[in-house]
Amino acid sequence: MTPAIEASGITVRIGTKALIDDVTLAIAPGETVALVGPNGAGKSTLLRVLAGEIAPRTGTATLRGRALQSYPPQALALHRAVLSQHTTVAFPFTVADVVRMGAGSARGGKADALVAAALAEVDLAAFDERIITTLSGGEQQRAHFARILVQLAYGEAVHGPGLLLLDEPTASLDLRHQLDLLEATRRCRARGVTIVAVLHDLNLAALFADRIVVLDRGRIVADGSPRDILTDAMLEQVFGVASAIGRVPADGAPFVLPHAMARTQRHAAARTVTALS
Amino acid sequence: MTTAADAPVVGRRAGGWARIRHQPVLVIAVLLAVLVVVAIGAATVGAAGIPLHRLLAAAGLGAGEPDLIARDRLVLWSIRLPRIAVAAMVGALLAAAGAIMQGLFRNPLADPALVGVSSGGALAATTTIVMGDRLGWPLPFELLPVAAFLGALAATTALYRIATRESRTSAAIFLLGGLAIAALANAGIGLLIFIADDRQLRDVTFWMLGSLSGATWPKAIAIAPFPALLLIAMPLIVRGLDLLVLGESEAFHMGVEVEKLKRRSIMLVSAMTGAAVAVAGVIGFVGIVLPHLLRLMVGPGHRLLLPASVFLGAILMIGADTGARVLAAPAEVPIGILTAAIGAPFFLAILLRQRSIASL
């Protein structure tokens, strides 16, 4: 089966420093993948390559079998949607206006229906005429997620379920809304949307993803299911954290609860280097 | 589940004009009607006033005293109508250019003058006025607008080249580069002023203050292609400008070819402003104040904001020109002075009102 999105031999450099070094990754349609790793591992950079924003120095990325760089932006927008960590809105648009931006050039009844459905999905139906910049950070993020949902729905009508890229989507959300957002993505998943999310929170990653890809210093160092990937050894080596991986008795999904920081020299040096990039 | 009752008190609903923005056709129709009324009003007012009932006769659509008709016709066709036409077009161009600039740079304080257009045009015009007699071939005065236009374009092109690398245009470098070019142009203008004689000095000052007194039919025809260009380009850029409000990255994610949008918008702004400056001299504040005002009234959506700017710009420029003709009759106040004198306090008033409301 054609991978939904595939990257092979990707290298991205700034000057002489490689942000991503020879990364190969294939994601099947409908998969939910979490990209994790310490600061500066290249997670966001890889996501931007998958979004078509950055052209890699070497290697190719393909979306549905076609080279990513060959898609004109308007066509690409029908296949994939990106939710950034933080979006500034420069002018006082209303929430409804912003959400409607996901609908391309559709106007009138069809767009309105999509907008209403998306707002209901993120629990912002009552806020539709509010100026978006007067909302709290978390509320704004939900509004942007509604916009993404509209974009996905719009693209789905043309090309079938698309690709959803998330960059730290829960950073500004409270616990309730973090879980709400994950619920919403689960509904997308149920429709067959492929999801790739950069997550800092390993617990969330474990809860959320079918597959975790661990990046460290621009390379993939682990790739597999949460049970297989989240081990004490991996956490110590990549994150420099001495931990105990525990198990929740209910369904056996692992959770992470660090006891202390690792004390080895090697990890201290690694952390300094990655913190600088 | 959050309800409207739980909404925090500090939040703000879209203003009292909210309903208007959902009826773009109505807004445009009203503006069009106002434009027609203002134009007719402007045709009657002036140092040589033409009362309404004589206007028809002067326009050739009625009868009246032959002597009066002759005079009225002369004033109407040779002076007023070309002026109204040019004023409308210049106002429309400047206001629309301002709206596009603000969308492009995502900043409500962006002004067309920032792209170096006014500096380039002013330098070219001053050079023509001061050096025109000195060089072997006397540059015909009629070509001054063309020189100003080309100067304006040259400045923007230079600026664009400076700010663009590997097909990416940096807004920050564009704005800063604009300041540098303005400083350079001012130095050049200063030098030219220094060597200018009395008459040339007066001509230069006059041009720099902006005036529509030289409006003739050839000039009106000469700039008519630019509003036409705007009308054609508008539908192509409105959606992109709306999406650009979310940031260049986001706009790309939503399907906008960002670099192409930037390039097109910059060239459009420079052509439109260049044409306006070429024909009417330096007229400020229209590009900043009008779109800002409109954004408060009809919302920030460019699909309505741009056409509304066009009409409101035309209306206000005709009004300002009428004021320029009337306030100090028989002399004329240069229109750049009027737009600054009215625009600046207005702008301050807007800023003060907005101070308490979140995020500019």
Add this chain to the structure above:
Amino acid sequence: MTMRRGTSFVLCITALLMVVALMAPAAAGAAQGGANGHLARDTSRIVSIGGAVTEILYALGLEQRIVAVDATSHYPPQALREKRSVGYFRALSPEGVLGLNPSLILAIEGAGPKQAMTVIEAAGAGFVSVPDRFTGEGIIEKIRVIAAAAGVEQRGECLAKAVSADLDTLARLRATISEPTRALFLLSFVGERAQVAGRATAAEGIMRLAGAVNAITEFEGYKPVSDEAIIAAQPQAVLAMQREANPLDARTVFAHQAFALTPAAKRQAFMAMNGLYLLGFGPRTALAARDLATALHPTVPKTVIPSERTPPERCLG
């Protein structure tokens, strides 16, 4: 990085269209021949722009036909009292002029601003530009042009002859001057810098007619000059126009650090004369030049200019 060729092309075409649109009327005008416009058949409503133009019109007995004058038409005094004013001749408004429904507009060369003059000329209301040369022949030319435009050639010739006689007398006066005085015309002080008249100015023209020499020869027009330039010019006399507000006088001028070191300061040689009288280059210029010559060269004999004895009004018969 480079601009799309398509868009540059569009812009070039538009610029070309602008050029064509702007040049067409000028080209058409040239094809018809003569930028000075056609002679108006009807000369009953005249707008007079320029102090000398108004003077000449009154001297030709045409004051009844004048509907408006400009703000510099100070002579005769009744001109500004009785007639409407269209403002300063360098800051005209098309509507102010054309709104009077003139059948003939006589504008001194240098009337402006240029764009307003373009509109006025294009309106086809009988526009005639009157050349303004700062010589005796220039005055005669003015009279002839104005008389021809107004259709009173005979009166014009009469007036021209009278002025010619004046100028001949003046020439004989000049011939008696053995040492021309070096004079400097001071337009105003701009801060600490003096604005003076260089070559090709009315001020220099009148100095020439008065048998004097312009001490400033480095540039044309009225420009600010440095202190060294004033000292280097070594003027023996300083001229200025009379002004109501802030008049220049000998004390103020020679108190200036540069002027204080000139030969003019030693002789306290400062003269202020009425602006239009001195610089207008109209019918009274010969008299003004005689006055100036006498003031600058105290040794020349008193000369009477013919027009003083017999005023040129006799030409109105």
